[in-house]
Amino acid sequence: MSDDRVVSIEKRENGLIAAMQCKEMDFEASEALKEAVAKAIAEGPGKRCVIDMSAVVFLPSVGIGILLQLLNESKARGGEFVLVGVNSEIREVLRITAIEKLFDFRDDLAVAFD
Helix, strand or coil: CCHHHHEEEEEECCEEEEEECCCECCHHHHHHHHHHHHHHHHHCCCCEEEEECCCCCECCHHHHHHHHHHHHHHHHCCCEEEEECCCHHHHHHHHHCCCHHHCEEECCHHHCCC
């Protein structure tokens, strides 16, 4: 599976949107997200990084780990990190693992840059 089918990056003046194109954030999808977003964050530090997870229905531990890495990298570069379209099951997993409070959640892309 090539990266362009796993995640798409849309750069904006005030940040970027990384839209997951897969249902499962397995190792391959997580690595594709990490590579694409880390590069975009490095090119535009201090901006907002929005991860659109509307298509994702399953988030294993590898995906959680990548989200935490990207959150930390974004914040280290003075940026913001926002998750959009996270379904209730994934949100519950993040709550149970006590990391939900680390993330900024928005309901949809329309409010992701508010």
